Amino acid sequence: MSQVKIYDTTLRDGSQMEGINFSVQDKIQIALKLDEFGIHYIEGGWPGSNPKDIAFFEKAQKISFHNAKICAFGSTRKAETKPDQDKNLRLLLEAGSPVITIFGKSWTLHVKRALRTTLDENLKMIDDSISFLKSAGKTVFFDAEHFFDGYKQDQDYALKTIEVAYNAGADAIILCDTNGGALPHEIASIFSKVKSQLTESFEIGIHTHNDGGIAVANSLIAVDCGANQIQGTFNGYGERCGNANLCSIIPNLVLKMGISCLSEEQLKKLVEVSRFIDETANMRPNHYQPFVGKSAFTHKGGIHASAIMRDPLTYEHVIPDLVGNQRRILVSEQAGKSNILYRAHEVGVDLQPDDSRVTSLIDKIKESESYGYQYEGADASFEMMLREVLGETMNFFTLQGFRVIVEKRGDEEVITEATIKLNVGDHFVHTAAEGDGPVHALDNALRKALESLYPQLKRIRLSDYKVRVLNEKDGTAAKIRVLIQTTDGSHTWGTVGVSTDVIEASWEALEDSVKYGLWQKTKEEN
Ligand SMILES: CC(=O)SCCNC(=O)CCNC(=O)[C@H](O)C(C)(C)COP(=O)(O)OP(=O)(O)OC[C@H]1O[C@@H](n2cnc3c(N)ncnc32)[C@H](O)[C@@H]1OP(=O)(O)O
Ligand SMILES: CC(=O)C(=O)O
Numbered sequence: 471m472s473q474v475k476i477y478d479t480t481l482r483d484g485s486q487m488e489g490i491n492f493s494v495q496d497k498i499q500i501a502l503k504l505d506e507f508g509i510h511y512i513e514g515g516w517p518g519s520n521p522k523d524i525a526f527f528e529k530a531q532k533i534s535f536h537n538a539k540i541c542a543f544g545s546t547r548k549a550e551t552k553p554d555q556d557k558n559l560r561l562l563l564e565a566g567s568p569v570i571t572i573f574g575k576s577w578t579l580h581v582k583r584a585l586r587t588t589l590d591e592n593l594k595m596i597d598d599s600i601s602f603l604k605s606a607g608k609t610v611f612f613d614a615e616h617f618f619d620g621y622k623q624d625q626d627y628a629l630k631t632i633e634v635a636y637n638a639g640a641d642a643i644i645l646c647d648t649n650g651g652a653l654p655h656e657i658a659s660i661f662s663k664v665k666s667q668l669t670e671s672f673e674i675g676i677h678t679h680n681d682g683g684i685a686v687a688n689s690l691i692a693v694d695c696g697a698n699q700i701q702g703t704f705n706g707y708g709e710r711c712g713n714a715n716l717c718s719i720i721p722n723l724v725l726k727m728g729i730s731c732l733s734e735e736q737l738k739k740l741v742e743v744s745r746f747i748d749e750t751a752n753m754r755p756n757h758y759q760p761f762v763g764k765s766a767f768t769h770k771g772g773i774h775a776s777a778i779m780r781d782p783l784t785y786e787h788v789i790p791d792l793v794g795n796q797r798r799i800l801v802s803e804q805a806g807k808s809n810i811l812y813r814a815h816e817v818g819v820d821l822q823p824d825d826s827r828v829t830s831l832i833d834k835i836k837e838s839e840s841y842g843y844q845y846e847g848a849d850a851s852f853e854m855m856l857r858e859v860l861g862e863t864m865n866f867f868t869l870q871g872f873r874v875i876v877e878k879r880g881d882e883e884v885i886t887e888a889t890i891k892l893n894v895g896d897h898f899v900h901t902a903a904e905g906d907g908p909v910h911a912l913d914n915a916l917r918k919a920l921e922s923l924y925p926q927l928k929r930i931r932l933s934d935y936k937v938r939v940l941n942e943k944d945g946t947a948a949k950i951r952v953l954i955q956t957t958d959g960s961h962t963w964g965t966v967g968v969s970t971d972v973i974e975a976s977w978e979a980l981e982d983s984v985k986y987g988l989w990q991k992t993k994e995e996n
Contacts, residue, residue, distance in 0.1 A: 473724060474731045477511040477611075477644075477701040478504050478716060479677065480747060481526070482543045484707035486514070489753065494525045501530060504704075505538040507743045508736040509838055511699075515539045517565040518558035523637060525888045527565035541569040544598040549587035553602035563606055570603050573613035573646070576631040577620030583666045584609065589627060593634050600638035607818055612640040613677060613701075618652040621660050632664065642673035650681030665696040673700030678714045685714035690722055692728065697957040700731075704747045705982065717744050717762045719794050734792065737842060743792035744878065748927065750879045761793045768798040770846075772806025775799045779808050800846045801840035811858075817853050820841060834859075839967060842940045842949045849964035850986040851979075852954075864985040867920060868893045874973055876906045885933060894923050909935065909976040926991035930984065933957040937972060950975045956983040961990070 481497050484490060487522045492500070514530055515523030516553050530540050534754045547556040554560075562570050566750035574596040575581045581592040596612070601608045614620075620628035632643050645661060661676070668674060676692035676699070678685040700723075706715030717740060722965040723729040724737050739929050744762040748755045757764040767790040777784035784796065790797050807828045814821050821828055834855060835845060844854045854864060870891035877885045888911035890904040901920040905911030906952040913932065921927050935954035952967045952975040963986055967978025 471954055473502050473698055475510040475675075475699045476731050477513065477541070477699055478509045478538075478703065479513040479543075479701055480504070480705075481676075481718075481978055482513040483701075483709060483713050484703040485753075487707045487712060487969055488707040490707060490751055492522075492751065494522050494529065497526045497531055498520075498533070501526075501535070501538070501540070501814050502533070503743055503954050505535040506631050507739055508537050508732045510538060510731075511541050511569060512538045513543050513571060514565075514944065515547075517561040518544045524546070524561065524565070525686070527567060528675065530777070531534040532568040535656040539569050539609070540567040541571050543571045543573075546572055546574040546592075546595040547602075549585055549591050551596060554596045556599075559602060560597060562603065563608070564798040569609045569611060571611040571613055571644075572599055572603070573615045574599070574615065574631060574635070575620075576646075577616035577622045577847040578627050578891075580620070580872045581615055589882065591831040593630060596631055596634050597638045600640050602624070604639040609641045610639065611673075611699075612643045612705045613645060613646050613673070615646050616648045618647045618656060618660055619649060622656070628649045629664070629940045636668065636672075642675055643668075643821050644675035644677050645692070647679060647685075648676040648677075650679030650685060651802075652678075652688060653682070654684060654687050658695050660693045661697065662691045662694040669795045673699050675701055677701035677712075677996050678875045679708060680711045680713065680715075683711075685712070686718045689714040689719050690727070693723065693727065704705060705744055705756065706751070707751070707753075708715045714823060715759070717761050721761050721788065725792060737786070737792060738794045748758055756842070762790075762795060764798075767795050767803065768800060769809075770802060772809055775812055775817055776806060776808035779812060801835060801852050802844070802846050805835065808912065809833075813852065814856055817856070819856065831856060831859050836896055842951050843968050844951060844953070844965050845966065848964045848979075849984055850963035851965045854965075854982055854986060866894070866924065866985050866988045869977075872912060872915070872977065874911060876908060888912040890919055891928075892916075892919050893922065897923070899923075908973050909980070912973070912977060913980060914982065920984070924988055924991075926988060926995075927984065929958045930956060931958075931986040932980075932983070933962060935976075937975075939969075942957045952979045954979040954983050958987060958991070963990075965990040 492765055504512050514526050517524045518782055531635045535573055542562050544558045544562045568845045569802050575592050581589055600610050614632050635643055676689050676697045678688040702714035702716040702719055704716055706712040712884055724730050738872055741762045760766055769778050774785045801809050801813050807823055810828050810831055811821055872890045874888045887904050901915050901919040903914035903918050905914045936953045938951045940951055941948045949970055950972045954965050955962055964980035965979045967975040969975040
């Protein structure tokens, strides 16, 4: 089985993505996580770029990494200078990392237009810089920037740059599709040619960007052509459209290409690592991301749900457990009875396919969704419908009525007050409360009315509130859908409300969220 090393550049190229700004502590935490996961090389940053990256390497030097080698990144020396006088090379050595990766130009256009130097001087810059770092005892990787574009324009010069790097003692040469525009067949043919000119065991890598939407494909085809190092980032972070996504590359290598870059046990942590990095980077996770996204193994269509229940291979390219993900089946207007049976089973209700209640539930869901409800994100509203069809009610209270007053006088702050009348068993309760806006005031009034009778309510709170206008063209007469997420600290559940009135829609979602929460708590207590 061939060996492929994974080189993670989330902390360097990943931090070049719009919206990402890691603190030193973020970087250390991510490096530790990647090391624990089993990544071979972690590029921590560019010490010649900013004080934060210098601080990262200062801290990283004091940490014992178990699996990974830390790499410091930078460029070849500046044109017309000497390596021992080059600030960037000096800072790379001071970073104290066992590996130094430098990028150099392989494309004549870049040499002439970006560096504004001669082709010969660029070759000297590559030669000098690598020799200088090697003489300091470092492992040196050479990133041949724009190699594929360079090769297409001037094959001999592009090849010369890597020949110079090789002869100067580079320990690995990485061919970069820096602009992300190469196609898989171009990568295959160019990569194979270069590979054939180097000794078989020499480490030759691939570094691709996703501007053509095929960075992962371009990386995998390079492996097919003999690449034994892949550079990429977690969640595909990176300059412009991002880098090759390691969350796709690693499972494709292990599960489909038989390349044991990580063990199957390590692979089971893939989702955890991906989400940890999103969380640390303060990035919203991409639910649709292959392998690791929340929707990667989510089945919505009735035909899919039915077949999945008969055999998951029918609509899944790999088993979700292998990457630490989970299968989900949604209930929506696209559902058939299989979706209902699966979801019912998940909440402990086993129904038979020929049960007429299943059909009436599907009809009700399709009817409600055509009105504007959406049950994908409202698991509790679905379960309440299910329980109702089974004759189980959640009658913790009945609304007699509510009134919400919003008052604004001159420059004074807006005052919002909600009054609510409820029947709770034999009791009639009438309360009022203020809040920061109408929904908050209603929530406060409802809690005030219920808390003495249902003290469990103290542990339940709203965690998210989303409003969506459904038919915008109707302006202020549009229908509104409100989705509420509620939590008791360990579980979270979603409810939905729809009305032409935002307060009524909110009330509906709020009422269900509280009733469902009380029902859960009562179940737990019994
Ligand atoms: C493909 C990649 O992703 S490469 C990595 C790109 N990442 C980054 O640029 C992020 C970090 N960068 C930085 O912090 C800054 O750009 C620095 C500190 C590196 C350089 O800053 P400055 O000195 O102000 O230069 P500037 O940002 O304008 O970059 C242009 C300079 O880099 C030089 N340069 C570009 N590539 C190379 C190279 N491979 N080798 C040597 N010099 C290079 C250019 O010749 C130019 O030098 P000049 O200004 O003396 O003509
Ligand atoms: C080196 C690098 O980041 C690139 O060529 O894209």
